[in-house]
Amino acid sequence: xxxKFLKSNRTGWMMAGPAAVLIGMFVILxxxxxxxxxxxxxxxxxxxxxxxxxxxxxxxxxxxxxLTLEPLTDQAxxxxxxxxxxxxxxxxxxxxxxxxxxxxLVGMREWFSLDWGQSRTFVLARDVVFLKALINxxxxxxxxxxxxxxxxxxxxxxxxxxxxxxxxFRAVYFMPVVVSIVVVSLLWRFIYDxxxxxxxxxLSAVSFGAIPRVDWLGNPSTALGSIIAMSIWxxxxxxxxxxxxxxxxISPTLYEAGAIEGASPWQSFRYITWPGLKxxxxxxxxxxxxxxxxxxAQIDVMTKGGPLDSTQTIVFQAIxxxxxxxxxxxxxxxxxxxxVIVLSISLLQRWITRxxx
Amino acid sequence: MAxxxxxxxxxxxxxxxxxxxxxxxxxxxEFVVFVGPSGCGKSTLLRMIxxxxxxxxxxxTVGGRVVNDLPPKERGVAxxxxxxxxxxxxxxxxxxxxxxxxxxxxxxxxxxxxxEAARIxxxxxxxxxxxxxxxxxxxxxxxxxxxxxRKPEVFLFDEPLSNLDAALRMDMRMEIGKLHKALGATMIxxxxxxxxxxxLADKIVVLKDGLVQQIGSPMELYHHxxxxxxxxxxxxxxxxxxxxxxxxxxxxxxxxxxAALSPVTITAQTGSYQIGGKARLGIRPQxxxxxxxxxxxxxxxxLTERLGAETVIEVxxxxxxxxxxxxxxxxxxxxxxEIGLTxxxxxxxxxxx
Numbered sequence: 001x002x003x004k005f006l007k008s009n010r011t012g013w014m015m016a017g018p019a020a021v022l023i024g025m026f027v028i029l030x031x032x033x034x035x036x037x038x039x040x041x042x043x044x045x046x047x048x049x050x051x052x053x054x055x056x057x058x059x060x061x062x063x064x065x066x067l068t069l070e071p072l073t074d075q076a077x078x079x080x081x082x083x084x085x086x087x088x089x090x091x092x093x094x095x096x097x098x099x100x101x102x103x104x105l106v107g108m109r110e111w112f113s114l115d116w117g118q119s120r121t122f123v124l125a126r127d128v129v130f131l132k133a134l135i136n137x138x139x140x141x142x143x144x145x146x147x148x149x150x151x152x153x154x155x156x157x158x159x160x161x162x163x164x165x166x167x168x169f170r171a172v173y174f175m176p177v178v179v180s181i182v183v184v185s186l187l188w189r190f191i192y193d194x195x196x197x198x199x200x201x202x203l204s205a206v207s208f209g210a211i212p213r214v215d216w217l218g219n220p221s222t223a224l225g226s227i228i229a230m231s232i233w234x235x236x237x238x239x240x241x242x243x244x245x246x247x248x249x250i251s252p253t254l255y256e257a258g259a260i261e262g263a264s265p266w267q268s269f270r271y272i273t274w275p276g277l278k279x280x281x282x283x284x285x286x287x288x289x290x291x292x293x294x295x296x297a298q299i300d301v302m303t304k305g306g307p308l309d310s311t312q313t314i315v316f317q318a319i320x321x322x323x324x325x326x327x328x329x330x331x332x333x334x335x336x337x338x339x340v341i342v343l344s345i346s347l348l349q350r351w352i353t354r355x356x357x
Numbered sequence: 358m359a360x361x362x363x364x365x366x367x368x369x370x371x372x373x374x375x376x377x378x379x380x381x382x383x384x385x386x387e388f389v390v391f392v393g394p395s396g397c398g399k400s401t402l403l404r405m406i407x408x409x410x411x412x413x414x415x416x417x418t419v420g421g422r423v424v425n426d427l428p429p430k431e432r433g434v435a436x437x438x439x440x441x442x443x444x445x446x447x448x449x450x451x452x453x454x455x456x457x458x459x460x461x462x463x464x465x466x467x468x469x470x471x472x473e474a475a476r477i478x479x480x481x482x483x484x485x486x487x488x489x490x491x492x493x494x495x496x497x498x499x500x501x502x503x504x505x506x507r508k509p510e511v512f513l514f515d516e517p518l519s520n521l522d523a524a525l526r527m528d529m530r531m532e533i534g535k536l537h538k539a540l541g542a543t544m545i546x547x548x549x550x551x552x553x554x555x556x557l558a559d560k561i562v563v564l565k566d567g568l569v570q571q572i573g574s575p576m577e578l579y580h581h582x583x584x585x586x587x588x589x590x591x592x593x594x595x596x597x598x599x600x601x602x603x604x605x606x607x608x609x610x611x612x613x614x615x616a617a618l619s620p621v622t623i624t625a626q627t628g629s630y631q632i633g634g635k636a637r638l639g640i641r642p643q644x645x646x647x648x649x650x651x652x653x654x655x656x657x658x659x660l661t662e663r664l665g666a667e668t669v670i671e672v673x674x675x676x677x678x679x680x681x682x683x684x685x686x687x688x689x690x691x692x693x694x695e696i697g698l699t700x701x702x703x704x705x706x707x708x709x710x
Contacts, residue, residue, distance in 0.1 A: 256409050257442035261456035261503070262430030271455070275446035 031339075038333035044326035057333035063126030065105055067095060070119050079118065089120055096124065130334065133305075133312035140228055140313065141292040148232045148239060148292075149284050155236065156243035157273075170244075174237040181234060185301035188230045192216035192302075217303050220310035227298050227311055235291065239284050246280030247273070282353045286346050293342050314338045359420030359433065359510040359543055360385045361406065366415035368401055368567075375401050377567040378415070383545065383560070388537050391547045392554040392590070393564035399547045400515055402564070406545065407436050407513050420510060432511075435504035439516040441496045443488050443503070450484040453502040460507075474506040477539065478532075494525045501533075505540065514546040518553065530556060551591050555579070563587050581626060585708040588639045594669060594681045596706075597645075599638045603630045611707055613638055617674035619653050621702050628709030639706040642669065645682035645698045652697025656680060658690045672696060 038057055042050045072080040072088045080088040096105045108124035111131055115121075125131050159169050176184060191198040194215030203211040216226040250273065258268045296315040299305060305312040305320070314334060322331020361383040368376035376398045383389050391399040404410040406417060408429035417425050424432045435456075443452045451458070453474055454467045462470075475481045478498050488496055497517055504512055514533070518526045534557050537544050548554055554561050555575045563570040563578065563586070571583040575591075582588035588596050601613035604620055611630050614620040623638065630636055645654075656672040659679070668688045672680045682698055690696065 251440065251442070253438050253440050253442040254444060256407075257436070257438060257444075257503075258455075258459075259409065260407060260429045260434065260436045261459050261507070263459050267459055271447075271458070272444065275444070278446070 034332040034335045034339075037329050038336045040329050042329045044323065044328045046326075053329075057329055058337070059126070060330070061127050061130050061333055061337065063108065064111070064131070065108060065124045066121055067092070067102075067105065067124055068116070068119050068121045087118070087120075092122060092124070129309055129312055130317055132309045133314050133317040136224055136310070136312055137293060137295065137314045139224065140231075140295055141289055143228050144232055144292045145285060145288045148236055148288055149281075151232065152236045152239035152284065153243045153277075155240040156247055157269075159240070160244055160247045173240055176234045176236075177238045181297045182301055184230070184234050185298045188226075189217065189302055192226050192230075194218055218307055220308045223303055223307060223311045227295075227302060230302075231292075231295065231298055235288075239288060242284050242287070243277070243280060246277045250276040278353070282349065285353075286349055289345055289349070290342055293338060293345075314341075360387075361420075361511065361543060361545070362416075362418045363402075363406070364416045366402070366405065366417060367413045368398070368405060368410060369413045375567050376405070376413075379564075379567075379569055381562055381569065381572060383543060386541050386543055388534075388544045388546065388557055388559045389562060390554040390558035390560075391545065391562050391564060392549065392551060393570075394590075395549060396566075397564040398567040399549075399564050403436075403513050403515055403545060403547045406432075406511075407434055408432050433509055434511045434513055435507060435509035436513040436515065437497070437500045437504050437517045439519050441488075441493075441500045441520075443496055443499050445488050447487075448484070449480070449486050449488070449491070449499050449502075452488070452499050453484075453506050455503055456507040470506050471502075474502045477505065477536070478502050493521050494529060497521065497529060501536070505536070510543060512540075512542055512544040514544065516548055517546075518548070518550070526553075533557065551593065555591065561591075563590060582639075582706060583627060585637055585639060588706055588708070592641055592643075594642045594683060596639045596641050597680050598708075599640070599678065599680075601636050601638045603632055603634045603636055606630055606632055611636070613707065616676040617654055617656065617678065621653060621705070623702055623705050623707040625707045628707070630707075630709055635710045637708045637710065639708060640700050641704070642681045642683035643685075644700050644704040645680070646700070647682075647684070648697035648699045650697065652699040654680065654698040654700075656696060656698070658692055658694050658696055661690050661692070663687055663689075670696075672698065 039052060039054060040050050041053045041056075069089045072090060074080055082088055092110055095102045096108050099105070105124060108126050109128050111123045111125040111128050113120050113122045155173050159166055159173070193200070194213060194217075197216070199216065200213045204213065214222060216222050254272050254276070255268060258272050263271065294315050295313050296319065299311055299313055299316045300319075303311040305316055315338065318331045318334035318338070321327045321334065361381075363379050363381045363383075366376055366379045367374065379402060381389075391402060393399050401410060405412050406419075408424070408427065412425050416423055419432055419434070444455065447455070450471055453471045457467045457470060471484070472481075475484055478501060480495065480498050480502065483491065483495055483499070488499070491499065497520075500517070517533070518529050521529060530553055533546075537557075546553070546557060558575055560572060561575055561578050562572050565586055571578055571587045573581075578587055579591050582591070585598060589598065599615060599618060601615045601618060603611055604614055605612040605622075609625045610622050611625045612620050612622045613636055618638070621638075628636075654672075654674060656674040658670055659673045660671040662669040665687055666685075668684045668686070668690070670682050670684070670690050672682060674680055680698070
């Protein structure tokens with residue numbers, strides 16, 4: 001006869017079973033698959049057998065090289081310039097195509113270049129679009145994490161007071177979180193519209209027409225910024241609620257003690273509120289960072305990575321590649337790269353904010 | 358140093374009035390205890406003095422200055438809270454120095470003042486610990502340290518010992534008493550514990566339902582309570598009250614009796630009486646002694662509590678009402694035995710209905 005412990009354990013497993021199966025099927029299995037597929041040449045639908053290709057997918061994504069070239073000179077040894085006066089350099093394709101002297105540059109394209117006096121250093125990448133996506137995602141995270149976290153804290157401090165109708169404010173700030181990001185993105189496409197968008201109309205109204213109309217999502221220099229602003233607005237209410245829960249764990253008596261000792265509002269915040277929010281701050285920072293790294297829906301609905309790849313992001317690339325181009329192994333490799341980045345940053349954040357004894 | 362006056366002080370939350378007009382004068386350097394049952398408004402009154410609660414009506418002066426509308430820091434008060442309210446993320450040193458940090462004092466000044474406070478409170482060895490590493494008594498010491506380091510004119514204590522266990526409470530009570538003598542500052546101390554009130558106070562203020570019941574020295578209140586509430590509140594075990602009928606009046610000499618009590622003449626200190634009217638006779642348990650023969654009060658022993666130095670018995674009187682008597686020294690009373698009790702008329706108190 002089974003012991004009581006075993007029986008109760010069996011009940012426990014039965015309770016946990018459905019959840020464990022679902023988590024296994026939809027979280028753990030895909031995760032393992034992504035890692036395995038990223039080392040193969042598997043395509044989404046293909047008659048060819050799958051082959052193990054080692055790190056080829058990663059080399060393809062992250063392959064970067066530099067090439068320093070001297071300007072072209074004429075027979076007299078003078079630097080050649082084109083009609084606009086720009087210095088002429090040898091064509092890159094002479095190095096990246098069929099050049100046996102530079103086998104490592106084969107198939108690469110120019111990412112960007114730097115001038116050092118007369119010579120110019122070209123940074124070449126095997127996959128320029130992915131590297132742009134990587135950089136865009138980092139810009140997105142570096143702006144969204146502090147600004148969204150800070151604004152959310154500001155809002156939480158504002159609504160953390162006893163006031164008539166304060167719940168209305170809480171509801172209003174939280175509303176964008178409840179609305180689907182796809183719907184929000186569609187609405188903001190109208191706001192950002194280049195001709196009669198709400199933002200353009202507002203700006204021209206307050207400036208009496210002095211501010212020219214901007215195609216916010218159609219201009220490479222404003223598209224990413226526009227998506228960042230909208231993303232911050234959309235999720236700020238969620239983090240506000242987390243901050244608020246942190247604020248409410250701080251004993252009001254501490255503030256009273258502070259007031260008796262003569263603390264100003266700023267000193268109360270500096271010495272009582274902020275130290276009391278330390279754990280909340282770590283949570284908010286890690287959650288925002290992870291969410292921001294996964295930015296996808298806004299891009300897919302609003303710009304599809306354009307214009308001129310100025311809003312490409314890592315997840316958008318992973319999905320476009322995996323499903324759009326049916327290159328599931330390439331998409332998997334991108335997912336794994338994202339996983340490694342997020343994991344390292346989370347570990348780093350935990351290490352920086354660790355409890356010092 | 359400062360004297361404090363409260364005149365006509367009132368506090369309302371909406372329509373609910375919790376402090377209904379309080380007048381108290383506190384001399385410079387005095388130790389005043391506000392005592393009363395929970396909900397009597399004693400803590401609210403203290404918080405009004407501290408500046409943590411608005412004053413609805415009346416005037417509050419500290420050191421001759423009206424401070425009704427001044428923020429807490431400008432009132433020159435320091436406060437020790439029941440929950441200690443020490444900052445969990447700061448070391449003891451930082452906690453004690455908090456007020457100095459806020460005021461922007463230099464490191465040297467802070468170090469000297471913290472060292473001084475730590476010496477007074479004998480907690481030099483705790484300075485580098487964090488609050489989570491301290492016991493309840495040590496935390497309260499830190500809270501007191503934070504209060505004394507700024508050398509305020511007035512100290513406010515809000516039930517500072519309520520979260521401590523009995524033995525520690527007694528130690529800390531004595532320390533607070535010594536601290537008052539050492540610093541000579543004005544102290545206001547709120548408690549619901551009448552032992553703390555009796556032992557610490559120069560002056561006790563008994564509060565009930567937002568009104569002052571009596572103000573006076575501990576012994577004045579103990580021996581000459583102004584009403585039945587004060588009489589019952591001070592002293593442990595608390596005073597027995599017997600419902601009696603007035604049989605004769607001669608000036609302030611009132612003769613009373615009831616079914617269980619043979620007639621006794623009491624010198625009334627308060628109230629007005631008429632023959633045939635009802636009154637309450639208060640007798641402290643300690644002043645009841647077993648009678649040789651038939652006593653003034655007759656009953657059966659219902660319960661005994663032997664404490665070694667004292668024996669407390671509950672007696673059911675012949676009219677069925679309970680009575681508590683406390684005898685000095687250990688004594689054995691069998692349950693159910695008939696017992697007669699006597700008391701000196703001069704040690705009983707009479708209160709009109």
